[in-house]
Amino acid sequence: MSHIYSTSRLCRAVQLALLGSSAMIMTVQADALALSETAAPERIQVTGSRILREGAVAPSPVTVISGRELIETGAMNIGEVLNVLPSLAATYSLANSGRFIGTAGLSLLDLRGMGSSRTLVLVDGKRHVSSSAGSAAVDTNAIPTAWIESVEIITGGASAVYGADAVTGVVNFKLKRNIEGFDVHALLGTAEDNPYRNHKLTGSFGTNFAQDRGNFAISAEVSGQRGMNATQRRQTRTSYMAVRNPADGDYRDADGNWVHDGIPDSITVANAGWYDSSTAGNFYLVSEAGSVDWFIFNPDGSVRPQDLGTTYGQWGRCSECEFLDLRRYNDLQPAFNRFNVNSKVNFELTPDTLIYAEAKFVRSKGDSEGQPSFFEYDSALMVGRDNAYLDPSLVQLMDSYGINEIEVHRFQEDAGRRLENNTRTTSRFVAGIEGSLGLDWSYELYGVFGETKLEQINRNNLIRTNFAQSIDAIVVNDEIVCRDELARANGCVPTSIFGDNAINAAARNWFNTNSYSNSTIRQTVFSGHLNNSGLFELPAGYVGVSMGAEYRKEESESVPDSFAATGATFLNSLQYEKGSFEVNEVFAEVSIPLLADLPLIQDLVFDAAVRYADYSTIGSAVSWKTGLDWHLNSQLRARATYSEALRAPNIGELYGPQNQTFFRVTDPCGVDQVQSETRRINCLALGIPADFDPQATASTIEGLSGGNPSLTEEKSTSYTLGLVYQPDWLPGFSVTMDYWSIEIDDAISSVSAQNILNKCVDAETGINNQFCALIERNNQNELVLITSITQNVAALTAEGVDFELGYDFDALGGRFNTKLIGTYLDSRKTFSFQDSPQEFDQYAGTVGDARWQANLSISYRYHAWSASWKTRFIDSASLYRQQELAINPDPSDIMSYGSYFVTDLRMGYEFANGVQLAFGVDNLFDRSLPGVTTGTTATTASYHNIGRFYYTSVSYSF
Template identity: 30%
Template sequence: MLKNSMLSKSVRLALIYGAACSSVAATAAYAEEEATEKAEKIEKIEVTGSRLRGTDLQGFSPVQTIDASDIDTSSVANIQELLLKNPAFGTPAISRTNSNFSTASAGVATVDLRNLGTARTLVLVNGRRFVAGVPGSTAVDLNSIPTQFIERVEVMTGGASAVYGSDAVAGVVNIIYKKEFEGIEFEAQTGQSSEGDSEETQVQFTMGTSSADGKGNVMIHGAYTDQGAVFSRDRERSAVDQASLGAYFTGLPEDMFTPSRPFYSSYAPQGRFFAGDSQFTFDKNGNLKAGWSTNGSDTVDADGFNRSHYRTIAIPTERYLLATNGKYEFADGWSAFMEGTYAGTQTKTELEPFPLSSEDIYGSTGGQVPIEFEAMMNGQMTTVRNPFVPDAIYDAATDEDGDGFKDIGFTRRMADIGNRGNVADRDTFRLVAGIEGEITDGWYLDAFYGYGATKESQVSSGQVNVLNFRNALEAYTDENGNIICKDANARDQGCVPVNVFGNGSISPEAAKYINAPGLLSTFTSQKLAGLNISGDLFELPAGFVGLAAGVEYREEYSRSEFDALQQAGLNAGNAIPRTEGKFDVIEYYTEVNVPLLSDVFMAEQLNLRGAVRFSDYSTVGNTESWNVALDWAPIDSVRFRAIRAQSTRAPNINELYSPPSQTFPTGLTDPCLDVTLTTAGAQAEACRADAAVLANIQANGKFTLTQGDLQGISGFDRGNPELAEEMGKSWTFGVTVSPEGIAVLEDFDFSVDYFDIEIEDAIVSTPRQFILDQCYGGDSSLCSFITRRDKGTGANSIGSLEFIDSGSTNSGGYATEGVDLVVTYAKDFEDYGLTGQVNARLAYTHLLDGYAIPLPGSEKDPFIGEIGSPEDKFYLSLGYTWEDLTVAWNTTFIGKSYLDDGFLSGYDLAPESVGVGSETYHDFNIAYRPFDSTEIYVGVNNVFDNDPPPIITGLPGNVTGAETDAGTYDAIGRRYYAGVRLKF
């Protein structure tokens, strides 16, 4: 359960606790002295959002807290799962349910505050940066965080770059490990979904001990977690390929969430062959037939291929984790500290076999495969034919490329090679060491050095070697009756002729020759050092002026390198070149708190705080961040805050240095679709101005796209070394209320915050749909990013989109505005003569606005209310404890949402005209302690087994294989778990 940071109450409770513990062991006088010492230690605490140390820690920043008991109650394997229930977080860029098709970093767990992008959310551990888990970025992989070693997580939203540096534009997630622990804790848990999959195992232990003199303490934590796979075929909604009837066929709003099922792929294992004006394939019995049909159902045969049978919804993830904390007081008031983390993670993706086209092999000749050519026979050059080609296909074939020989085109699902997918092993290591202590009365210093590194080794399967495939296709029968490869050099290198005609026709030897296992090696490192001082400058009538200042240094390096075939695009997949780069930055900051009034009428406290940070990057040069905050408590139980902040974010390594990398975007609408020779308007005229589009219209009566066209769009993303920093400006206004003296309300705490964040010169890759719409909407400069096919080949039509490129620029803008409400309640029923205690917390976020600006001067593109960013979200947690029994019920609400307005405009539909209803998920946990050292618990997540809304293929937000937005909604279903905790 999340809690508002009403830390003044924590101080009072700590004093009481300290005195109580002392009275057991010593005299009352000694107890009072020790309590005073504890109070002094507590008085100088640093919390997320400030480097200052002080006694009254609430007020300046809106901070919400997750503590260890919340983690225990939820029993999550990964802290990402719990964080995403907080309505301040948006849909994660990467999780194990939305990254099965990623060529790298699949299964990584990231977070995204305010839906402003993972790069604008800064994740800290114990107040310091953590090495990235995604190469070339600053995104931390929460798989590398040992969940049960966490004492608490503090979430601060709003700009915090002045305090923590770059990337804190949307806010900060500060993960704080446990410390000074003595004893042994052990926990084991197992569970699975109601469908019998998504098996989950957790085993972990924590042990700690203190030195005999009490000056040192060391803790060690180890954990193993194994989360099993969920396959698309095992959920009825996603077991068969389907597509949005509205998006692909009718364009009607009522059909957008209606599936056209099946919507099989035209790339089938038996092959589809184009010879002259004829098409051929093979039926299920292996007989050649003319024509092609994708019609069918779950029970009626069709020529197409059901990809969904092979896809994965939830990626299996296995983790080994080790964490340690150590601290030793080597002199009075001075301690040395150390913290370390190691995580070994393995993820496995699995998806359908590769869809190969002859264009992938013979792209330079229009995808035409020669089926006859000249070869030396009996001492003279003779025209020969490929013996694998069936006579009917050979007879229908013509000379398509003008070389005098027959050729054909084909598409084929490479089931003979096996399923695609990858196995990735990631290792993350981080070590921080330093000293901290009191320089003089009220002045503190800490200095640290840290090093972290993440490396990944990935082996992928299912791709083919294009060069070998070409050699293997060009085969003939020699004088001895042997089928051989045409190229003599290829024969010397082991070429094996390949037969692509029919399901299962490729021999194991040929499959081995054309197979191209892929390799990926990445390495990311981070070096950081810092020196901080804080203390009281002088005293004013209202209190001491506090100061914090420091200097920090950071160096980031990243390298990502695929195998040579992948880099060149010679494995028929994405061409992804090597990316390498680094930068460093030195920063200076200072923060001041000035107490203006204290203990006067209508001003129990009035404080002014300011912070400024100057940074010098090796890439973008000098940047500046600052914030100013006013904290006013007119009475003890009411506190107001106002914050104005300017935050900066320097570009990361991928944004700066990424070379052109191929991608295959989905969810795009071609503006020229259905345009005829007589369609009026500037957009139609722009479409007809393209010769290939015009040829398509003339051939079909209107611009027409095939299924292959819809599935065959590619493009290249690229970085930009000329990028500058982006700047975010934010306002936060808030009030916290802890009613006292009002019987009905005194057990409540209330917190309300208004936030408004605007980002200028945002680093963006211009959205491809925006490029399309603008190119045919009057901005012809963007047409240079678009390439259409100048001739029809195979399954693709003339004029269809082939490439849409995009690159990083400082041309974007983002803004979000809304209100957070947090209400907490805690009550001991003994006050009513009953037994037990109840606690509750509601966290609610209502968005008032949210939009992106793709290019300067362009219209706002609202994302508020769209799928993944609903106007309303809340998380309600209820808990009841009676003696040794604890029951918890948690509810997550996601408000109604709509399809992307840009997508709808392609069908002349108004924004917010097509959407899905709200979703509510309930989780239940019950724990019982039969002995002081033992706790047994069971739980159910998604108690009512809610199905996610149908965000199906062709709709924006669809996650391939899940048939929903699996980053926003629960794509797995009801899950059960049980476990035991032991403490000694």
């Protein structure tokens, strides 16, 4: 598809470069610190290349975050610090990690918001075992914070150097090498208006031995946070709902086309929710006149008409009424605890030979408290007239309507909220040897073995049969018992379901169980490479070369609870998953100086890299990269990279079974949703009438999600164009700007349930498409099943400009360090239809993909005093894509979130005895969440949902 949307990329790159220049918003690139004219050249290895380079000049765009910056915050988790960077999306932060079963407590990195599976996380340039079954995603909780020297983020042409998983880039954690002395760091933080708390205690000790030929170090960390519910914050406790706007005057003209009046179709109202379910239990009856009458249970089991307050002509929605408040089941932050211990040793066998070994153990526990079991719409509880717990008022009501049973809708908080405990243990071992062979040759050989085990407990998992037996209670010999005699013999305990807290504890123990699941992920790597930074000399300088080979095996196995897997419980019916693959790779890289010491060409270097991989799943794959590094003079530098890569499906994408799940969606064929002619025609083609008012979408819809054995590899093309400016007349000042572009064909993606529904009926080619095939409806046209499996969608593309500006200088008797890091996102598109490549969704400018994002930091050190100010900016963002607004320009009263600023402040003092004391405030101005969000979705977790947060830290080193 690249020929369709890439014809003018170079022109667009120039336009974006001019945009960045005119805006004069650019930031520091730590990798671009030039050597002073008097300094001796030093050859070191930088992220993005295995060839030793002079100074710290990287051939590709690299953002560097120091270990000090990561530690000097109130965050317990380094992933939370990194996820606020403009180039990273908060797809899996602690705030939203409870969105799926088995993910609570994970903190994953997602460069460019194009998926954590496309971001390669390394530790000292080496792969790390995954923390999520079936994927290659690394949990940042497994990285030892005490030893982080820096984090380097590279976003251009990384696949050929490090592997095809680096489609959008690499995040490399560089750890300190030789550690000496004792360090301890403690942090304690508390939120201002809610019960959120966090803590962290780290300790590190290192020493040399054998006359300084060897070094041994060990570190340990204990950290955690207290969970927080949405109802425990003033800002998030109110329940809001989007409802039909009574003032909306949109209508269909004579040709069936919608005419929009500019008045929002829906409005957001407070103290609103779903009236078609209740924690007390409710039901509806249809009168002889055809009216629908709702009734609800009192605490004593008696029945009365339900207060529906104001309804809006939509099934199940009301305000200022007796409604189900789902905010009560929304956790803003999970309860989380972590312990890790790390050790490392290296020994110099000879002046040219070093052996090393590393070992780590990490244990983390994340808890997610979700909704209780519920029964509504087509799963409502059938209760007969002879039920032993029926109140006389209910019997009388049933008689008046001439019925013998009712269908009770119930959100069973008194049966216990479903609690998920996820305990992950990660072990990782590294051993290797490195050294030099002669003057310019160096080598490294190493092996890595890692294993992550996940133990998952799902508590209060309702057993459907036991529950049905328990609520089917009758009177026998003046005693209330379960109707089923065999169930009685097995210990069945009867219970009422009429009213809040009606379920008794004994019955709850009878029909609830704990379900136990486990997963194991293993990684084995053997790798070696040989480097020469001065293979031979050309007129412009020395040629550098690197070559190597790698063997890797990835294994993943998930064993669900055998009883829950049968579908006998309320928990999703998850199935056994096992898969593995092996890959053998060879790679090479070369750096060739082309020109030097010419007018406007101080030096011009050509870089190239290639990696050949043989996968056990897809066969061979080739990734390659080329680049130019052009120093016009000592102040101005230009760089460019171009790369192509193939990414094989990971284990979960390929082998994942189709597991049961549930979706809350809006039916696009509902009478309010059919806004375009294409959608109207397609809905009619599905046999759905124009006046269809769905009831099923007031509830959750059953779904299947999982892998797809028919997947093929995805192909990516990326390139960057950049400038680095370091004026001689202003030492300490640096500006960089890099345009980047990523295109992925046949992209492996799991399409959301809502997008499946929308794309089915929005396809211009009709309903015979890949998405309609994933939807099932019943005879009443209600949705009953949505299958969301990974697919090779047509393409994903993204392009934008990264900019950095920094100025470090002496003033007021101390040292100022300033840095501005930002990104302008020009485009992020999804092309969903292989046979209609002209159709796409544009996400740039929407929530989670704001056009502009930037971080400004200013720090000042004066003798023993230090202070820092950090402000994060997210541009205003739309809640609707351009393609949606083209169909319906006035869907809601909340169309976008405004510009968002969050500021953090920190002050510290270092005593003469080595003790450092610091006090900080995150979200200094207590910036509220935008709109009515809770900041817990994949797109809104970038907004701060804890509120103003105070912390104190104490450090000691000797």
